[in-house]
Amino acid sequence: MFAIGEASRQSGVGIETIRYYEREGIVPKPERAPNNRRMYSAHDVGRLRFLKKCRDLGFPLADTKTLLSLSEGDGEDCRSVKELAELHIFNVREKINELKRLEAALSELTANCDSGNVSCPMLSRLRTD
Amino acid sequence: MFAIGEASRQSGVGIETIRYYEREGIVPKPERAPNNRRMYSAHDVGRLRFLKKCRDLGFPLADTKTLLSLSEGDGEDCRSVKELAELHIFNVREKINELKRLEAALSELTANCDSGNVSCPMLSRLRTD
DNA sequence: TATAACTTCTGTAGTCGCTACAGGATCAAG
DNA sequence: CTTGATCCTGTAGCGACTACAGAAGTTATA
Numbered sequence: 085m086f087a088i089g090e091a092s093r094q095s096g097v098g099i100e101t102i103r104y105y106e107r108e109g110i111v112p113k114p115e116r117a118p119n120n121r122r123m124y125s126a127h128d129v130g131r132l133r134f135l136k137k138c139r140d141l142g143f144p145l146a147d148t149k150t151l152l153s154l155s156e157g158d159g160e161d162c163r164s165v166k167e168l169a170e171l172h173i174f175n176v177r178e179k180i181n182e183l184k185r186l187e188a189a190l191s192e193l194t195a196n197c198d199s200g201n202v203s204c205p206m207l208s209r210l211r212t213d
Numbered sequence: 214m215f216a217i218g219e220a221s222r223q224s225g226v227g228i229e230t231i232r233y234y235e236r237e238g239i240v241p242k243p244e245r246a247p248n249n250r251r252m253y254s255a256h257d258v259g260r261l262r263f264l265k266k267c268r269d270l271g272f273p274l275a276d277t278k279t280l281l282s283l284s285e286g287d288g289e290d291c292r293s294v295k296e297l298a299e300l301h302i303f304n305v306r307e308k309i310n311e312l313k314r315l316e317a318a319l320s321e322l323t324a325n326c327d328s329g330n331v332s333c334p335m336l337s338r339l340r341t342d
Numbered sequence: 343t344a345t346a347a348c349t350t351c352t353g354t355a356g357t358c359g360c361t362a363c364a365g366g367a368t369c370a371a372g
Numbered sequence: 373c374t375t376g377a378t379c380c381t382g383t384a385g386c387g388a389c390t391a392c393a394g395a396a397g398t399t400a401t402a
Binding site: 087088089099103119120121122 | 348349350351352
């Protein structure tokens with residue numbers, strides 16, 4: 085059994101974040117030592133690592149919670165997992181496209197910007213377009 | 214002079230957002246009509262449009278505020294504008310790369326996912342890697 | 343053994359940029 | 373005179389943490 089600091093180190097989830105997940109019901113309340121400190125089993129730590137990986141993949145916390153219960157449930161509902169993941173991929177692709185659009189617009193706006201300019205072409209475009 | 218609803222319609226900035234910008238000191242407090250309602254000049258509306266465009270380009274609100282004062286200041290400091298914009302472009306590009314990384318990882322994880330699977334390959338990888 | 347340094351505890355507030363109320367006042371049209 | 377639109381202030385919620393404050397307990401060193 086590990087104290088919260090060790091659980092944090094082993095899982096990569098910050099201490100405050102672990103307590104936050106507990107408050108939010110993402111993870112079950114852990115056992116407490118007689119001195120009231122949280123004690124985590126290897127299984128608990130594994131769960132935190134799972135959460136960390138989902139978050140690193142960009143899943144929203146709510147989805148992450150769903151994935152966790154799919155993972156710990158009886159039958160692994162692979163279809164639900166796939167649906168969730170593919171919706172997420174779709175959102176990621178949308179965000180990429182949006183950012184590319186931004187990048188192009190910004191590049192174009194700054195193209196004629198130079199320190200020698202009396203009046204800034206980017207500012208004029210922002211004002212007048 | 215326009216009431217806030219009209220200013221919102223003409224600028225594309227939501228009513229609540231306009232009041233928020235005022236609270237945050239992004240825009241100066243507008244004149245008030247005798248009935249205490251905010252009254253916006255064409256110039257005020259232009260400022261809101263400027264802010265809207267900056268936000269649509271993904272500039273953080275703080276940068277947007279800076280751009281506004283650069284725009285309304287005496288000499289337009291084109292170099293500062295360019296620096297700000299290029300830093301922003303850099304951040305946008307970083308985000309794009311991060312999202313592409315995510316997309317690749319997610320695609321790979323879901324590749325073998327199918328409704329017929331007894332055990333979900335994505336979940337196993339999330340648990341064990 | 344005393345003390346310093348670390349860890350953990352609870353509870354609260356801050357981040358960013360809005361957005362959504364609640365509860366009231368005022369205004370314009372019919 | 374009523375209906376409905378618009379406006380006002382003030383506050384709370386979103387997502388996912390993060391950063392304290394202030395207290396209590398634990399571990400390492402002198």
